[in-house]
Amino acid sequence: MSDERVLQIQQISAHPGPVPGRGTQRAVEVCKYVDVTTCIGCKACEVACVEWNDHPFRETTFDDTYQTMPSTDWNYWNLIKFVEHENAGALMWLMRKDQCMHCADPGCLRACPADGAIVQYTNGIVDFQQENCIGCGYCISGCPFDIPKFNEGTKKVYKCTLCSDRVGQGLEPACIKACPTGCLHFGTKGDMLALANTRAQQLVQISGFRNAGVYDPPTVGGTHVIYVLHDATQPELYGGLPSNPVIPPSYTYWKWLAKPAGLFAALLGIFAVFFHRVTVGPKRPQPEPVVTEHPDEAETKRSEQP
Amino acid sequence: MDRRTFIKTTVAGGAAVSAFGFNLAPVRAQTQALKIARTTETRSTCPYCSVSCGVIIHTLGDKAKNAIPQVVHVEGDPDHPINRGTLCPKGASLEQDILNERRLLKPQVRRPGSDRWEDISWEQAFDEIARKVKDTRDQTFVEKDEKGLTVNRCEGIGWIGGCTDTNELNYLAVKAMRGMGACYFETQARV
Numbered sequence: 352m353s354d355e356r357v358l359q360i361q362q363i364s365a366h367p368g369p370v371p372g373r374g375t376q377r378a379v380e381v382c383k384y385v386d387v388t389t390c391i392g393c394k395a396c397e398v399a400c401v402e403w404n405d406h407p408f409r410e411t412t413f414d415d416t417y418q419t420m421p422s423t424d425w426n427y428w429n430l431i432k433f434v435e436h437e438n439a440g441a442l443m444w445l446m447r448k449d450q451c452m453h454c455a456d457p458g459c460l461r462a463c464p465a466d467g468a469i470v471q472y473t474n475g476i477v478d479f480q481q482e483n484c485i486g487c488g489y490c491i492s493g494c495p496f497d498i499p500k501f502n503e504g505t506k507k508v509y510k511c512t513l514c515s516d517r518v519g520q521g522l523e524p525a526c527i528k529a530c531p532t533g534c535l536h537f538g539t540k541g542d543m544l545a546l547a548n549t550r551a552q553q554l555v556q557i558s559g560f561r562n563a564g565v566y567d568p569p570t571v572g573g574t575h576v577i578y579v580l581h582d583a584t585q586p587e588l589y590g591g592l593p594s595n596p597v598i599p600p601s602y603t604y605w606k607w608l609a610k611p612a613g614l615f616a617a618l619l620g621i622f623a624v625f626f627h628r629v630t631v632g633p634k635r636p637q638p639e640p641v642v643t644e645h646p647d648e649a650e651t652k653r654s655e656q657p
Numbered sequence: 658m659d660r661r662t663f664i665k666t667t668v669a670g671g672a673a674v675s676a677f678g679f680n681l682a683p684v685r686a687q688t689q690a691l692k693i694a695r696t697t698e699t700r701s702t703c704p705y706c707s708v709s710c711g712v713i714i715h716t717l718g719d720k721a722k723n724a725i726p727q728v729v730h731v732e733g734d735p736d737h738p739i740n741r742g743t744l745c746p747k748g749a750s751l752e753q754d755i756l757n758e759r760r761l762l763k764p765q766v767r768r769p770g771s772d773r774w775e776d777i778s779w780e781q782a783f784d785e786i787a788r789k790v791k792d793t794r795d796q797t798f799v800e801k802d803e804k805g806l807t808v809n810r811c812e813g814i815g816w817i818g819g820c821t822d823t824n825e826l827n828y829l830a831v832k833a834m835r836g837m838g839a840c841y842f843e844t845q846a847r848v
Contacts, residue, residue: 395743398750399732402750478688529749
């Protein structure tokens with residue numbers, strides 16, 4: 352780990368106060384483009400990801416499909432989902448590269464209660480900082496795409512970094528570089544959207560996919576991984592891509608309502624105690640009531656004495 | 658308000674403020690250092706299929722005399738005209754081809770009828786191969802075919818080339834094998 356900070360930070364999880372240095376530099380938003388229609392399911396991106404990130408090797412799971420395993424894992428950040436779909440009597444073999452979507456409004460970051468465990472850089476990459484992670488797993492439930500995965504050994508959560516180390520040094524992500532069919536591209540968000548729209552139009556006009564379109568869900572503010580789908584009206588077909596990904600509203604209430612209200616109440620309590628102390632003063636012990644003995648009993652006691 | 662109260666107030670207020678969320682410690686978030694930042698890049702060819710993609714092998718160290726290089730990463734060569742930086746899953750896993758405990762580093766032979774491979778020296782391997790080539794050629798050499806034409810061919814030996822064979826190697830291979838009369842040539846480029 353070097354001490355140089357190469358990417359400027361945009362958002363920090365659970366960080367009180369403003370983000371230091373935010374808005375002091377210009378930034379270009381980066382984006383991965385995944386053309387699902389030209390993916391051949393070769394899994395070069397999966398292997399390139401494992402190789403670049405030096406992930407330990409693991410057993411794969413045979414599940415009656417060509418899919419490597421049922422879902423991504425803490426040490427398997429990039430998975431091609433294989434779906435056999437029947438469309439008007441014809442088999443369509445859908446292959447979608449499943450990985451972190453790097454949302455503009457990330458649910459993981461919003462849910463995270465640990466200061467600095469999740470950051471978003473100004474180029475759009477959402478990155479986990481494992482040294483600040485407390486392993487609570489809230490990001491897992493906050494993610495609408497089921498991406499962050501927990502490691503039982505380290506008690507931390509891991510996910511795709513969009514190769515922030517490579518991108519920070521001016522390289523493309525490892526998966527993008529490997530892709531032999533060119534269904535993956537990398538560039539600025541604007542360029543990738545333009546490319547995706549062109550490709551979607553091509554699919555509509557030439558290839559006859561009337562519902563072809565671009566997947567860039569606005570419900571999470573857009574993503575920094577965009578898909579071109581044969582049928583953009585049914586993203587669920589592609590291995591469970593949500594058509595309206597939403598961050599669970601409980602996190603919004605918690606972070607934007609319950610937490611500030613609770614802090615305010617606690618502060619109010621402390622100030623109330625203080626002002627009570629100043630205005631009313633400390634609580635003093637009450638003087639004990641004077642107990643006077645009965646004169647008759649005193650008399651008899653005195654007479655009994657020798 | 659006397660002096661004692663003022664000091665108490667300051668301490669309590671400060672504690673409350675720091676406990677409830679004004680953190681002045683600098684925020685440190687950083688990306689991982691690029692693992693290939695100063696590695697030595699060596700161009701090579703993927704050995705798997707006939708496409709012969711160009712790869713870059715990243716090794717530790719800057720080729721200094723006392724540094725023994727070790728492969729740390731392999732990825733596609735963007736300047737190679739065939740693959741322009743891309744690789745298939747087999748090519749992308751080339752690092753595991755190099756750093757593999759099961760990689761063969763010496764010649765092995767499985768004798769006829771045996772169920773195991775045994776290690777042999779290069780000298781012994783060369784000798785045995787030469788002996789077998791000579792014997793096979795002597796047994797299967799055809800000087801004249803059934804029509805009486807001189808053909809001088811050796812039908813018992815074939816040759817299979819690989820995708821990383823250079824022009825020079827292929828030239829030598831063809832010369833040597835044609836010289837023996839072998840006419841069955843195949844290459845991985847057709848597989």
